[in-house]
Amino acid sequence: MITLDFTNAMSNGQGERGLAPDDIDSLKDRLKDIHTDIIQRKMSEFYFLDLPHQNTEQISLMADNIRATSGYLLLLGIGGSALGPKAILQALKPFYNLKHSPKIFIYDNVDPSTLTPILTLIDLKRTTVNVITKSGSTVETMASFIILIHALKELHGEQFYKRIIATTDPEKGTLREMAAKFGFRTLPVHPDVVGRYSVLSPVGLLCSSVAGININGLLKGARDMLRRCSEENPWENPAYMTASLMYLLQQKKNKNISVIVPYADRLKAFSEWYCQLWAESLGKNGTGQTPYPSMGTTDQHSQLQLWIEGPRDKVVTFIKVDDYGYDVPILDSENEIKAMSYLKNHTLQQLIKAEQEATELALVKAGIPNIRINVPMIDAYYLGQLFLFFELVTAVTGMLYGINPFDQPAVEEGKNLTYGIMGRKGYENKGLEVMSYRERIQKSKYKI
Ligand code: PA5
Numbered sequence: 001m002i003t004l005d006f007t008n009a010m011s012n013g014q015g016e017r018g019l020a021p022d023d024i025d026s027l028k029d030r031l032k033d034i035h036t037d038i039i040q041r042k043m044s045e046f047y048f049l050d051l052p053h054q055n056t057e058q059i060s061l062m063a064d065n066i067r068a069t070s071g072y073l074l075l076l077g078i079g080g081s082a083l084g085p086k087a088i089l090q091a092l093k094p095f096y097n098l099k100h101s102p103k104i105f106i107y108d109n110v111d112p113s114t115l116t117p118i119l120t121l122i123d124l125k126r127t128t129v130n131v132i133t134k135s136g137s138t139v140e141t142m143a144s145f146i147i148l149i150h151a152l153k154e155l156h157g158e159q160f161y162k163r164i165i166a167t168t169d170p171e172k173g174t175l176r177e178m179a180a181k182f183g184f185r186t187l188p189v190h191p192d193v194v195g196r197y198s199v200l201s202p203v204g205l206l207c208s209s210v211a212g213i214n215i216n217g218l219l220k221g222a223r224d225m226l227r228r229c230s231e232e233n234p235w236e237n238p239a240y241m242t243a244s245l246m247y248l249l250q251q252k253k254n255k256n257i258s259v260i261v262p263y264a265d266r267l268k269a270f271s272e273w274y275c276q277l278w279a280e281s282l283g284k285n286g287t288g289q290t291p292y293p294s295m296g297t298t299d300q301h302s303q304l305q306l307w308i309e310g311p312r313d314k315v316v317t318f319i320k321v322d323d324y325g326y327d328v329p330i331l332d333s334e335n336e337i338k339a340m341s342y343l344k345n346h347t348l349q350q351l352i353k354a355e356q357e358a359t360e361l362a363l364v365k366a367g368i369p370n371i372r373i374n375v376p377m378i379d380a381y382y383l384g385q386l387f388l389f390f391e392l393v394t395a396v397t398g399m400l401y402g403i404n405p406f407d408q409p410a411v412e413e414g415k416n417l418t419y420g421i422m423g424r425k426g427y428e429n430k431g432l433e434v435m436s437y438r439e440r441i442q443k444s445k446y447k448i
Helices: 011-017 021-025 028-039 044-049 057-069 083-092 112-121 139-163 174-182 202-210 215-228 238-253 265-282 304-309 338-343 348-366 380-401 409-422 428-443
Strands: 003-005 072-076 103-107 127-132 164-168 185-188 257-262 290-293 314-323 370-377
Touching (some): 021 238, 028 238, 044 380, 057 202, 103 202, 112 139, 164 174, 215 380, 238 380, 265 380, 314 348
Parallel strands (some): 127 164, 164 185
Antiparallel strands (some): 003 370
């Protein structure tokens, strides 16, 4: 089981700068209500907690088919429809494309200087396109998809639809309508699953299964974590405790930045997944914490100076791995490099663990609150635990703030203005707004 150590967020670890047990206890009544809301699924978006119980047969069959028929899988999606798949692949199949087939590409932008090389690298004739958009109409995903449809039609004519799998809402949306019209194969994203909470749905599971990842192991890990986090009392529930700590550190101690530091290259994309989850879920009505995706040991040589001597506005979450699955002795058999002889008889695992511990203690000495998530190893089972854990922490933190952790109203304006620029019908006023903004910028004297 992954475990939480929060000693260094409490006053005994941090003196006046930490929290007191009474601070945690002051949230007990609110956590009791939140717990009831979760158990009763008061908000339908809590459906992400039911995903670990899903049947994966259809996903596995589709993955078998892709493996049998394709040399490449091209996944198109953005935000919650891409960051989860990326996190799983990097954690569980690092360097996958160098060693395995079908090669998997995840494209989550509309930068022509990336999509063009991808299209030259893959053999489109042997490619399955998995287009993922829950809403079915996200402009970035659909723009890339339109380009791919055109290219597939040129190669396969009327049969192009056989190369496409659409992962989307089971009933609504443009992509669902297209799937019905053209006959694409489809996988459903349950209507109540929000993008950034969808990693354990077909969004993350299809490409994982294609890559040979044990998707039932992921789900089993998530189920076990759910059970571990089923107590109402935060002192017995690591997710509720983490949510309480983050909320209180921000509210009472002005820790407005949440730094996440896995000591594992394979969890770099996981940090990015966490950052989207934390930012988009909590940044509402003036609340939230800015997440920062970090990496140990690398960022000790890039960010640590700032954490220790910069603004005292951060809480650091370490992810420590107990067993890396590999170890490498730092062997200097001839004992030639005298200056580094203290490394003799040590291994890379020992060094990375020493650096994590040393950094943690350095933060403690500087009075920077930090917590540590201990992960026994990075495999499907524990990754499933990590996903479910951080999803639950995020949702509960949002409820402590009294905001809706499942919507993202503020991103709409940028989308609407884009529609105005691109000439979408019904968004003419937004287009006019952009024109007047351009005029204002053109005339501005603040340019050098
Ligand atoms: O968390 C969210 O809801 C968003 O980040 C979405 O995942 C993102 O906007 C993509 O949406 P969609 O899957 O509808 O294309």
